[in-house]
Amino acid sequence: GPKVLQIPSHQIIDMGQMVTLNCDPVSNHLYFYWYKQILGQQMEFLVNFYNGKVMEKSKLFKDQFSVERPDGSYFTLKIQPTALEDSAVYFCASSLDRGYYEQYFGPGTRLTVL
Amino acid sequence: QQQVRQSPQSLTVWEGGTTVLTCSYEDSTFNYFPWYQQFPGEGPALLISILSVSDKKEDGRFTTFFNKREKKLSLHIIDSQPGDSATYFCAASGDSNYQLIWGSGTKLIIKP
Numbered sequence: 001g002p003k004v005l006q007i008p009s010h011q012i013i014d015m016g017q018m019v020t021l022n023c024d025p026v027s028n029h030l031y032f033y034w035y036k037q038i039l040g041q042q043m044e045f046l047v048n049f050y051n052g053k054v055m056e057k058s059k060l061f062k063d064q065f066s067v068e069r070p071d072g073s074y075f076t077l078k079i080q081p082t083a084l085e086d087s088a089v090y091f092c093a094s095s096l097d098r099g100y101y102e103q104y105f106g107p108g109t110r111l112t113v114l
Numbered sequence: 115q116q117q118v119r120q121s122p123q124s125l126t127v128w129e130g131g132t133t134v135l136t137c138s139y140e141d142s143t144f145n146y147f148p149w150y151q152q153f154p155g156e157g158p159a160l161l162i163s164i165l166s167v168s169d170k171k172e173d174g175r176f177t178t179f180f181n182k183r184e185k186k187l188s189l190h191i192i193d194s195q196p197g198d199s200a201t202y203f204c205a206a207s208g209d210s211n212y213q214l215i216w217g218s219g220t221k222l223i224i225k226p
Contacts (some may be wrong), residue, residue, distance in 0.1 A: 103160070
């Protein structure tokens with residue numbers, strides 16, 4: 001089936017540093033998402049992105065977070081500066097359209113903030 | 115209030131048995147309910163989904179039931195197999211938002 005790729009699979013950084021998580025969504029998909037998962041537990045929505053704009057974001061999407069997809073390249077999540085509580089697995093997803101359309105998830109990036 | 119409650123937190127079933135997972139929600143505007151399956155170290159993958167206009171959807175050994183009046187849904191797995199061992203999440207969304215609201219997940223173990 002369609003694949004979403006995420007790079008890197010694991011990132012370790014010091015608190016206060018900047019980190020960029022990269023996502024290569026399914027090629028013809030138009031909607032992109034970031035989710036946060038801690039310890040294999042609940043998935044929590046961070047942000048949804050469409051046509052170059054943030055469409056919706058949760059309270060977890062702090063001011064230190066930003067997303068972009070310049071010129072159809074990677075869909076990125078940037079955290080600057082990072083905090084200890086940002087340690088989690090971040091999943092990227094994409095869908096052809098919103099609503100009832102299936103969201104395809106990548107394998108995740110495990111972020112460890114020391 | 116946007117919340118999806120899922121139970122049980124963990125479940126062990128013997129191979130060949132029937133697994134039943136349940137979720138409840140509060141927001142009456144939710145109309146799309148997917149179930150995702152997640153194996154360790156992987157991202158979630160859509161297993162089956164149902165719209166609020168239906169009360170049942172079947173896909174092989176997996177069936178999801180929806181009760182709009184009680185705001186509940188369930189996932190039934192018949193002839194459960196060790197390969198079904200994974201974490202299962204229910205989720206919900208509606209026309210008013212783009213995001214999926216997730217349950218807390220059920221860790222399922224199928225014992226041979």
